[in-house]
Amino acid sequence: MAEVEARGITKYFGEVKVLDNVNLATRKREFLVLLGPSGCGKTTLLRIIAGLEKPTRGEVLIGGREVTGLPPRARNIAMVFQSYALYPHMTVFENISFPLRAQHIRKDDIREKVAWAAGLFGIENLLKRKPRELSGGERQRVALARAMVRMPTVFLLDEPLSNLDAKLRASAREELQMFQKRIGITTIYVTHDQVEAMGLGNRIVVMDQGRVRQIGTPLQVYWDPADTFVATFVGSPPMNLVEQGEVLVGFRPEDFLPLEGREEDIERFQFEVSWVENLGAERLVYGNTGFQSRNGRVVSRLAPNIRVSLEAGKTYTFAVPRLGIKLFDRNTGTRLRGVSVGRG
């Protein structure tokens, strides 16, 4: 049984359709990431699951029970907001204990549970402070502790790392994942950051314009995209897409390498280099292959162990292993399976 299930969720804000027949179901103890550009409806979907918005059509099930019409407090869910949404007039202790007080739990039990939740996130020494006396990272921990304190069925997170600086974000990502594994609560996590999504998710739901484009593991989404949107949204730099006849030929920049005498099953391209960007851990080489490209140009990503010297303005022979090539319908952008590369 799925912890959370969304069936045919459609949502209009006035005339604008923000969600279009969204279906998804979480698996037990899963870390499910909703990934998409801003405005794709992912936060609205999360708010509908939380009960903060009502869907125009469709239903939400939590623990197998239909909850579509029920208010948030009847759903036993916890949510962490992008802004953390701590109560500014309450101390950290009062913030964390708020959900317990709402459940009329005995004072001794409250103290015990708050101590437990604070211990989980290492904020025992902050309990008497007010939110404004905390740093960004500390606030985030308080918000997590407040969400966790009553052991919800589902844990909803709305871009909880986006207000942290880059360094803190990396360590918070790691902690969050370790923590989720240990506690084992089904988690739905919203983000527009594909690195976060790839790093955190058991599965990723890629959304665009209110529709689910693909649901799959990070590797499936990366290497086996369902359409050109997923192919170009996931990965940085995105998948190259060149037009060849009736199809779009897609390949990842890291698959697009100088020929260097490789003779396995490959597809060759004449690659005119326009400029080279040396980023230390990798080299990005931009140029064109003589075919019209959807992204305007074609990118090659070279690991530092590939030491071939490449100069702007010169043409080299590059190659992509045939396994790395994905074909898409030129008009609809959907993936074509079982079709081989047809070069004119």
Place this chain on the structure above:
Amino acid sequence: MEGVEQAPAFSLGYVWERERFLAAVMIAPAVLYIVALVGFPFILAILYSLSDATTGDPTLHLVGLRTFGIVLRDPVFLKALQNTFIFTLVSQILVLVLAKILALVLMEDFRGKRLVRFLILLPWTAPISLGAIGWLWIFDSIFSPMDWVARSLGLLGGSNALLGAESNLYWLGRPILAMAAVILVQTWRILPLATVILLAGLTGIPRDVLDAAQVDGASFWRRLFQVIMPMLLPIMSIAFLFGFVFTFTDMTVVYVLTRGGPVNSTQVLASWAFLKGIEAGDLAQGAAVALVVFPALAGVTALVLLLARRAEAS
């Protein structure tokens, strides 16, 4: 190089770019206004209150605090003092509760919201004396529409009707009903401003915090009393302060509706100062009555501002 070192020629245009000068010029009308219309009458009132001046003999013959002694021993003064507190506190508590409800309603989206908001703000835009005259008709001893409604509902005029056997309630003729009437009108009058102030405060509470309280399982009342109200406290105290000072020092509603009657049962300090000082011509006593309120109001103002600042800081 010679020409470059020369100071630029003096131009009148640059004068306006000196901030201190500009600031002084721009604030001058306000200072002038306050000195002429607040400062001068205030000092004059202090001088009058220390004298025995009347409208017949307005020469300043200083008699020290004697006038204050006379005023404070006057039973009408004590009655007016008591009435002022009842009038102000009851109306302001009603205003806060009702404004809070209205502001919460206006936060929600519903059809006709703009019309409701317009109607709520209407009393604020109408001149209060006009509004009060309208209410005078509503409370009329014979033609009161409220009485008419009560009579049609069978609540008034019958032999065992709930509100009595007489055909009218005589709102302004009975001490308790008269007080209720002036409080009602004052509440009606202050409510729009308080609603707007609280609405501004409510919109200032982050949406996420309210959503978080919902997800955390808090009921409506818990959200109201433990999240919304504490976060609204600074702005609520400002609304209260405005209404309090406004009501404490105002006589329009009382003067138009009851003139302090019946038998001083709705007399407040402001109306009593006016009746004593202007209508009865005893400038000294009128000034003294008006001034008695001043330290109390200054105290209340300081207290509420202090509370607001503390709530803001925490």
